[in-house]
Amino acid sequence: LVRFSASSSGRRRDRGISSGKRGTPGSSHLLPITAYFMGEEAPEFRVDRITLGSKDCQENAIVVGDKTYVIGRTDDDSKSSFGIKILDKLTQTWIVPTVLGAQPPSKSHSAILINEEKILVVEKGVSLNDSIWFLEIDTPFVKQQRKIKGSEVVSWSKGVLGVAQKPVVISGPSGVGKGTLIAKLMKEYPSKFGFSVSHTTRSPRVKEIDGVHYHFAGRSKMEQDISEGEFLEFAHVHGNLYGTSIEAVESVTDEGKRCILDIDVQGARSVRASSLEAIFIFVCPPSFEELEKRLRARGTETEEQIQKRLRNARAELDQSNSPGLFDHLLVNDNLEACYENLKKLLSLDDDHKDSDGCFIEDGKATACYSIMSKTESEVFLQSETGEVVKAAANLLAVDLSSLTGGAPGRTRGLKIHSINSIDNCLKGIR
Ligand SMILES: Nc1nc2c(ncn2[C@@H]2O[C@H](COP(=O)(O)OP(=O)(O)O)[C@@H](O)[C@H]2O)c(=O)[nH]1
Numbered sequence: 570l571v572r573f574s575a576s577s578s579g580r581r582r583d584r585g586i587s588s589g590k591r592g593t594p595g596s597s598h599l600l601p602i603t604a605y606f607m608g609e610e611a612p613e614f615r616v617d618r619i620t621l622g623s624k625d626c627q628e629n630a631i632v633v634g635d636k637t638y639v640i641g642r643t644d645d646d647s648k649s650s651f652g653i654k655i656l657d658k659l660t661q662t663w664i665v666p667t668v669l670g671a672q673p674p675s676k677s678h679s680a681i682l683i684n685e686e687k688i689l690v691v692e693k694g695v696s697l698n699d700s701i702w703f704l705e706i707d708t709p710f711v712k713q714q715r716k717i718k719g720s721e722v723v724s725w726s727k728g729v730l731g732v733a734q735k736p737v738v739i740s741g742p743s744g745v746g747k748g749t750l751i752a753k754l755m756k757e758y759p760s761k762f763g764f765s766v767s768h769t770t771r772s773p774r775v776k777e778i779d780g781v782h783y784h785f786a787g788r789s790k791m792e793q794d795i796s797e798g799e800f801l802e803f804a805h806v807h808g809n810l811y812g813t814s815i816e817a818v819e820s821v822t823d824e825g826k827r828c829i830l831d832i833d834v835q836g837a838r839s840v841r842a843s844s845l846e847a848i849f850i851f852v853c854p855p856s857f858e859e860l861e862k863r864l865r866a867r868g869t870e871t872e873e874q875i876q877k878r879l880r881n882a883r884a885e886l887d888q889s890n891s892p893g894l895f896d897h898l899l900v901n902d903n904l905e906a907c908y909e910n911l912k913k914l915l916s917l918d919d920d921h922k923d924s925d926g927c928f929i930e931d932g933k934a935t936a937c938y939s940i941m942s943k944t945e946s947e948v949f950l951q952s953e954t955g956e957v958v959k960a961a962a963n964l965l966a967v968d969l970s971s972l973t974g975g976a977p978g979r980t981r982g983l984k985i986h987s988i989n990s991i992d993n994c995l996k997g998i999r
């Protein structure tokens with residue numbers, strides 16, 4: 570249904586703006602689509618109207634190396650959604666990738682390549698807060714998912730205005746007191762911290778509540794969800810499967826709270842390798858004997874399970890020194906002293922910045938911006954409403970340098986500035 574052609578005669582320098590074109594329902598004419606080339610002059614590509622099983626659609630085509638990503642919106646009577654196809658120029662074949670993550674509201678949109686890892690998609694007719702999206706095409710998360718699935722993968726990530734505090738990863742051997750320290754922190758600062766509720770295949774202990782301490786899950790369902798890219802990390806620990814879902818972290822951060830993760834050393838390693846920027850703390854016991862004493866005194870495990878946990882504790886203590894893995898080591902000897910040290914660490918590392926200069930005044934109002942142009946560090950958006958009620962809101966600049974890693978599914982640290990005049994914008998481009 571899709572034919573692709575590049576006209577050598579019609580070469581043009583079309584780097585910046587792509588406006589979605591609406592095909593006439595039922596027509597089969599060729600539809601010109603702006604193509605983006607990495608530092609090269611782009612041939613004019615023409616893509617037949619893409620039929621994705623519906624009446625109407627709108628496409629943007631973005632060229633990245635040998636691949637062209639076609640982002641199409643498809644409408645039918647009941648709903649509208651995104652269809653993504655990739656043309657491999659070398660093999661001249663179309664690939665339909667697995668699309669991970671919650672997708673944008675799929676109104677009309679414009680798109681531009683940010684770098685080799687992501688495409689910026691700006692939605693129109695939704696609030697500014699909901700309008701900035703990134704299609705991840707080659708981020709570390711996408712690379713990892715491609716490897717797991719053995720096929721092409723892309724992933725949606727929502728741009729979130731403002732800077733969030735870095736999540737805190739707390740690791741340490743079983744019985745060292747991680748849960749106790751985290752419970753104290755949550756009790757003292759209930760509105761500041763939120764706990765990332767992990768999934769596990771282990772059975773609940775007495776007093777453990779499903780959805781509060783863990784999401785207790787069946788192994789096959791959890792494995793299925795992992796294979797579908799819903800987990801930030803997972804590991805086999807003490808004979809069970811444990812994992813942090815992307816939702817577990819992002820739901821806490823979306824509430825405006827700092828997320829605390831209680832995960833093992835393998836999990837900490839995986840988070841280090843992910844896009845999530847976090848602070849990593851390892852909690853050590855004052856001695857191995859004291860660790861054993863605490864584990865027994867807790868009385869939640871059988872003797873066999875205690876032995877397994879103690880064996881694993883030695884390996885975890887060894888790994889705590891891995892270069893570049895943990896930012897801080899905390900010895901939990903006296904509980905109150907250790908808790909005070911933990912609080913000091915968190916305020917020392919408190920990197921919360923005010924969202925200075927962020928254009929969030931009209932964040933909830935319906936926005937209709939389309940991508941106008943791009944520099945190294947900014948993308949300029951122009952209002953399509955035609956009304957210049959506030960001159961400042963007519964042109965916006967999205968600051969690309971401020972983006973920080975969220976868990977897959979969110980791109981945090983988004984800053985949007987208003988530009989006072991077209992001259993400023995043009996100065997930025999020059
Ligand atoms: N990788 C990973 N480890 C987890 C996760 N949730 C808990 N853990 C770790 O699994 C280990 C066992 O946890 P648990 O069964 O609650 O026993 P406890 O540590 O003895 O209280 C601990 O080291 C936790 O930090 C998770 O989502 N991912």
Ligand SMILES: Nc1ncnc2c1ncn2[C@@H]1O[C@H](COP(=O)(O)OP(=O)(O)O)[C@@H](O)[C@H]1O
Nearest residue numbers: 743744745746747748749863867901902903904
């Ligand atoms: N500093 C401490 N001194 C003595 N006992 C402690 C201390 N910290 C925690 N404990 C106790 O040790 C046991 C294990 O603590 P817990 O928080 O469950 O460890 P973890 O979550 O690391 O497995 C619990 O019974 C807890 O009350």
